[in-house]
Amino acid sequence: MTPLARIADLGGPPEGLSGPFEGRAPIADLASRAAHLLSILKSRCPVAVAYSGGVDSSLLLAAAFEACEGRVLAVTASSATYPRREMENAKAIAQLVGARQIFVSTKELEDPAFRLNPLDRCYHCKHELFIKVARAARAEGISSVVEGSNVDDLGDFRPGERALRELGIASPLREASLTKKDVRELARYVGLPNWDKSAAACLASRFPYGMEITRDGLARIERIEDALSDLGFKQVRARCHGDLVRIELEPAALGSAVGPDMRERIVQIARREGFRHVALDLQGYRTGSFNP
Numbered sequence: 001m002t003p004l005a006r007i008a009d010l011g012g013p014p015e016g017l018s019g020p021f022e023g024r025a026p027i028a029d030l031a032s033r034a035a036h037l038l039s040i041l042k043s044r045c046p047v048a049v050a051y052s053g054g055v056d057s058s059l060l061l062a063a064a065f066e067a068c069e070g071r072v073l074a075v076t077a078s079s080a081t082y083p084r085r086e087m088e089n090a091k092a093i094a095q096l097v098g099a100r101q102i103f104v105s106t107k108e109l110e111d112p113a114f115r116l117n118p119l120d121r122c123y124h125c126k127h128e129l130f131i132k133v134a135r136a137a138r139a140e141g142i143s144s145v146v147e148g149s150n151v152d153d154l155g156d157f158r159p160g161e162r163a164l165r166e167l168g169i170a171s172p173l174r175e176a177s178l179t180k181k182d183v184r185e186l187a188r189y190v191g192l193p194n195w196d197k198s199a200a201a202c203l204a205s206r207f208p209y210g211m212e213i214t215r216d217g218l219a220r221i222e223r224i225e226d227a228l229s230d231l232g233f234k235q236v237r238a239r240c241h242g243d244l245v246r247i248e249l250e251p252a253a254l255g256s257a258v259g260p261d262m263r264e265r266i267v268q269i270a271r272r273e274g275f276r277h278v279a280l281d282l283q284g285y286r287t288g289s290f291n292p
Helices: 027-042 055-067 084-097 121-139 151-155 161-167 180-190 215-230 251-257 260-272
Strands: 047-050 072-078 100-105 144-146 236-241 244-249 277-280
Touching (some): 027 180, 047 055, 047 121, 055 072, 055 084, 072 084, 084 100, 084 215, 100 121, 121 144, 121 161, 215 236, 244 251, 244 260, 251 260, 260 277
Parallel strands (some): 047 072, 047 144, 072 100, 244 277
């Protein structure tokens, strides 16, 4: 297994570095913000990272492991809203980083404030999650909990932000003024294999606000998205509208989805899960398409 590069060595760029760094004029600026990230984390050691396996929390975990010289704990939520494939990916990345990972079980579906899917659904989910992450951290003698929001997330609809403020959860990537592009570039430099991984989101985001979220509904959506991924589509969302499922794919893949053979396979996948109607969204994939 190839060891990860050290963020602290990014003064270069290092010899042979290519891809997003090649010919990049602002490399010194990125290196400065990366150094600031390490400084922020060093001031908080030891830390527990609320860790999902996405590129943001993966970079944060790697940076915390480096800054705190291994005194870091990855805490991952286990629930029906978290896709199983994402769980397996999170395990693999934590092992690559070398961080110890533990799992906490969240019960958001038992809370009507979440299950009935109001506009502030994410607040209730995040509030429970971070209470349990902080509790698990305290059991390990760790008082500082961090999570992976970046600067670009400030422009999105995120009711869960209120839970971060209420519970005193820090967002070091944001404090270091790192954007999503910065995060991906640093993750690639470090050697994280998910540096270009498509954005993932809680399965509850596949249901319009006001539609009740059920365990069965989540499982049906997860199976559809897994099956479409197995067909080779990289970015997939299956949005539920009662007996209709609206499929979002990366725009470049829309043409291949409407070929006769592929179209029929997609229809069969959806009907196997009980949907009567299957629609392909011509706008393609975009984050938060149910957001107000």
